[in-house]
Amino acid sequence: MIRSACRTGRTAGTRPLEALLQQVAVLGCSAPGPSSRAVEAICRASGAPTQPQHQNDKHISISHRHYTTSRPLRQAIASSPIAAKADNRDSSKFDRLETRTFSIISHVDHGKSTLADRLLELTGTIPSDGSNQQVLDKLKVERERGITVKSQAVTMVYDYDGPREDFISAFDDGFAPKAGRYLLNLIDCPGHVDFSYEVSRSLSACQSALLVVDATQGVQAQSITVFELAKQKDLAIVPVLNKSDLPAADPDRCAIQMEEILGIDTTLSGQEPLLISAKTGKGVDSVLRALVERTKPPPGVEDGKLKGREGPGFRALVFDSWYDQYKGVVSLVSIADGAVKKGDRITSCHTGKRYEVLSLGVNSPEMISTDVLRKGQVGWIIANMKDMSEAQIGDTFHLASEKVEPLEGFAPTVPMVYAGIFPIETTDFVKLEEAIQRLALNDRSVTVQRESSMALGQGCRLGFLGLLHLDVFRQRLEDEYGHAILVTAPSVPYKVTWRDGREEIVSNPINFPDDSERKSKVTLLEEPMVRGVVRCPEEYTGEIMQLCAEHRGEQLEVSFPPTASAIRSVQMTYRLPLSEIVTDFFDKLKSCSSGFASFEYSEDGYAASDLVKLNFLISNTVLDSLSIIMHRSKVMYNARQWTKKLKDIIPRQQFEVSIQATTGSKVIARETLSAYRKDVTAGLYGGHYERKLKHLNKQKEGKKRLKALGVGRVQIPTEKFLEVLDTRSKAK
Numbered sequence: 001m002i003r004s005a006c007r008t009g010r011t012a013g014t015r016p017l018e019a020l021l022q023q024v025a026v027l028g029c030s031a032p033g034p035s036s037r038a039v040e041a042i043c044r045a046s047g048a049p050t051q052p053q054h055q056n057d058k059h060i061s062i063s064h065r066h067y068t069t070s071r072p073l074r075q076a077i078a079s080s081p082i083a084a085k086a087d088n089r090d091s092s093k094f095d096r097l098e099t100r101t102f103s104i105i106s107h108v109d110h111g112k113s114t115l116a117d118r119l120l121e122l123t124g125t126i127p128s129d130g131s132n133q134q135v136l137d138k139l140k141v142e143r144e145r146g147i148t149v150k151s152q153a154v155t156m157v158y159d160y161d162g163p164r165e166d167f168i169s170a171f172d173d174g175f176a177p178k179a180g181r182y183l184l185n186l187i188d189c190p191g192h193v194d195f196s197y198e199v200s201r202s203l204s205a206c207q208s209a210l211l212v213v214d215a216t217q218g219v220q221a222q223s224i225t226v227f228e229l230a231k232q233k234d235l236a237i238v239p240v241l242n243k244s245d246l247p248a249a250d251p252d253r254c255a256i257q258m259e260e261i262l263g264i265d266t267t268l269s270g271q272e273p274l275l276i277s278a279k280t281g282k283g284v285d286s287v288l289r290a291l292v293e294r295t296k297p298p299p300g301v302e303d304g305k306l307k308g309r310e311g312p313g314f315r316a317l318v319f320d321s322w323y324d325q326y327k328g329v330v331s332l333v334s335i336a337d338g339a340v341k342k343g344d345r346i347t348s349c350h351t352g353k354r355y356e357v358l359s360l361g362v363n364s365p366e367m368i369s370t371d372v373l374r375k376g377q378v379g380w381i382i383a384n385m386k387d388m389s390e391a392q393i394g395d396t397f398h399l400a401s402e403k404v405e406p407l408e409g410f411a412p413t414v415p416m417v418y419a420g421i422f423p424i425e426t427t428d429f430v431k432l433e434e435a436i437q438r439l440a441l442n443d444r445s446v447t448v449q450r451e452s453s454m455a456l457g458q459g460c461r462l463g464f465l466g467l468l469h470l471d472v473f474r475q476r477l478e479d480e481y482g483h484a485i486l487v488t489a490p491s492v493p494y495k496v497t498w499r500d501g502r503e504e505i506v507s508n509p510i511n512f513p514d515d516s517e518r519k520s521k522v523t524l525l526e527e528p529m530v531r532g533v534v535r536c537p538e539e540y541t542g543e544i545m546q547l548c549a550e551h552r553g554e555q556l557e558v559s560f561p562p563t564a565s566a567i568r569s570v571q572m573t574y575r576l577p578l579s580e581i582v583t584d585f586f587d588k589l590k591s592c593s594s595g596f597a598s599f600e601y602s603e604d605g606y607a608a609s610d611l612v613k614l615n616f617l618i619s620n621t622v623l624d625s626l627s628i629i630m631h632r633s634k635v636m637y638n639a640r641q642w643t644k645k646l647k648d649i650i651p652r653q654q655f656e657v658s659i660q661a662t663t664g665s666k667v668i669a670r671e672t673l674s675a676y677r678k679d680v681t682a683g684l685y686g687g688h689y690e691r692k693l694k695h696l697n698k699q700k701e702g703k704k705r706l707k708a709l710g711v712g713r714v715q716i717p718t719e720k721f722l723e724v725l726d727t728r729s730k731a732k
């Protein structure tokens with residue numbers, strides 16, 4: 001099969017199309033060039049199966065490579081009338097329409113993805129038979145956890161029947177939309193604070209934002225954060241009150257909150273909240289209407305008005321990119337000015353490299369090829385990029401023949417939580433690093449650095465925006481990499497001010513100053529703080545206050561927010577060190593409140609802190625992967641706990657092993673693992689007393705030598721070591 005596919009690749013230009021169509025069957029239906037829909041149509045017409053028989057069959061990917069590198073084959077298929085028909089049927093409806101791009105933003109679980117489903121159904125983008133649920137949550141981890149972690153863009157066509165008689169423009173210039181067909185680009189954003197970067201990036205491509213608020217819960221912490229992000233980007237805000245079907249819904253109270261907390265004057269025309277139920281679909285049509293009426297057309301210069309170089313030419317902002325096994329590097333772009341079509345030569349402002357546009361199109365919700373992408377559209381471009389790193393998020397694409405000003409990119413993110421990731425088998429490092437790099441290119445908020453540890457070998461130190469972010473990345477990595485990985489306990493970025501006035505952020509304990517060098521080298525040590533809001537039924541107040549105090553929390557505020565139910569709830573605001581909540585805080589909170597407490601946190605600067613580096617020595621050699629930075633008040637307890645734990649897991653050796661916990665040069669806890677005496681004389685039966693003595697003396701020598709080698713010879717079984725890493729984060 002390989003040989004036959006290769007042959008087809010080489011001689012494609014001279015073979016009849018029918019013969020090529022047969023080959024399409026082995027190429028799979030998602031090859032670039034003509035859209036997957038077109039290839040599917042060709043396959044159907046030629047009686048070939050539309051899916052490869054075996055998705056993981058190597059033969060398919062090899063023949064696929066020949067397909068993508070063979071221009072005659074690509075062109076032959078692209079110019080097939082069946083492909084043209086299949087593509088035109090879908091793509092022509094997206095061209096030359098008025099466009100509006102909007103995001104759905106909200107606090108976690110307020111119903112963004114459910115609303116997105118209803119909007120797609122209402123516009124006929126997906127069937128409304130209920131078979132599609134959360135269509136935009138495509139990742140395995142999103143479906144498993146029921147949360148959105150990655151923004152998704154989808155294009156819909158909406159027939160707007162014109163403003164009603166009582167329509168009052170929300171804009172000062174009396175802007176009124178015309179009746180007709182509109183192209184609406186929807187970007188569904190994550191709700192959790194750890195993914196705010198995704199939200200901010202997606203909002204750059206939008207003109208408006210649907211701010212969804214759960215009418216039973218009202219405005220929440222993350223509603224405020226995402227609202228502020230949208231305001232910063234100067235977007236029109238369309239307030240939506242969701243879950244109106246629930247008896248606990250209180251839209252009047254929510255409207256007051258929107259006024260008081262967010263400053264939205266809900267009595268003004270164009271700002272009144274829309275009351276809907278995304279679950280039942282009630283009122284959802286008013287959302288589509290409001291989007292057209294309350295959003296101005298996208299700014300920018302149309303194609304065709306650029307002659308004589310009056311406009312800025314074609315410019316597109318890359319706001320997402322990913323690697324598709326079949327299609328190669330795909331860039332998701334928002335077209336700011338002009339237009340781009342298949343075959344155009346484009347340049348990246350970031351690298352200056354030139355590419356040819358091999359195919360382009362929109363997501364609706366699957367990838368559909370179009371001939372052109374125009375100003376205001378959001379779509380994908382496949383150019384002949386070899387590597388994911390060429391599709392930089394925040395980059396600007398322009399026509400190679402023109403000179404343009406790059407569009408405003410995205411500010412880099414600052415990680416809040418760090419963790420080391422290591423392969424279980426040290427020889428697998430290259431494979432693991434490759435998988436990390438690939439995933440990090442798709443999630444630019446992750447920072448990656450190489451790290452090596454004496455016990456764990458070569459690995460990477462990754463920075464994340466929060467604990468959930470770390471956990472989701474770990475899961476995506478395991479899915480992609482296909483093996484279990486080893487993640488060290490999370491640490492946070494500490495701030496060290498050195499005597500020479502230099503400020504340094506240190507997240508790896510290896511680089512943190514020892515207690516002994518503190519006086520001479522360091523003037524100030526600070527740790528990151530968070531402002532955490534705990535909400536729970538009143539009966540759990542005592543336990544939760546105790547838990548926060550144990551985690552060095554300082555109480556700032558206590559209030560009793562109104563609730564629809566009869567149970568009184570309490571809301572407590574604390575200032576806590578971030579390091580205290582990156583361990584087992586959530587688990588403890590859930591268990592002491594029988595699962596009823598919720599906790600949200602946001603960054604709250606740095607605070608001076610008495611921090612210490614705790615080291616562990618096995619036979620006088622530092623076990624670097626166990627070093628940890630912590631507050632002095634916790635050092636003694638942890639030192640004792642872990643030296644005991646280490647003693648339990650290290651197998652007895654032929655020599656005595658000392659296990660010490662130290663801060664600087666001071667040993668604060670110690671355990672000793674006594675040697676077992678190997679019976680070196682066991683094989684000598686009968687025998688001479690002198691011969692036995694000779695062997696015993698030899699053993700003594702060996703013991704001395706082994707002891708000197710220290711931890712190098714103390715073999716700690718990996719799974720036992722993992723146990724310590726795990727317990728360590730729990731014990732803290």
Ligand SMILES: Nc1nc2c(ncn2[C@@H]2O[C@H](COP(=O)(O)OP(=O)(O)OP(=O)(O)O)[C@@H](O)[C@H]2O)c(=O)[nH]1
Nearest residue numbers: 108109110111112113114147148191243277278279
């Ligand atoms: N009763 C009722 N439930 C709803 C409604 N809209 C959403 N839900 C439910 O609320 C839960 C969360 O909905 P999602 O659409 O996943 O919320 P989300 O905001 O996308 O969540 P994240 O992406 O994790 O932030 C789901 O169980 C939905 O079925 C509604 O109008 N009425």
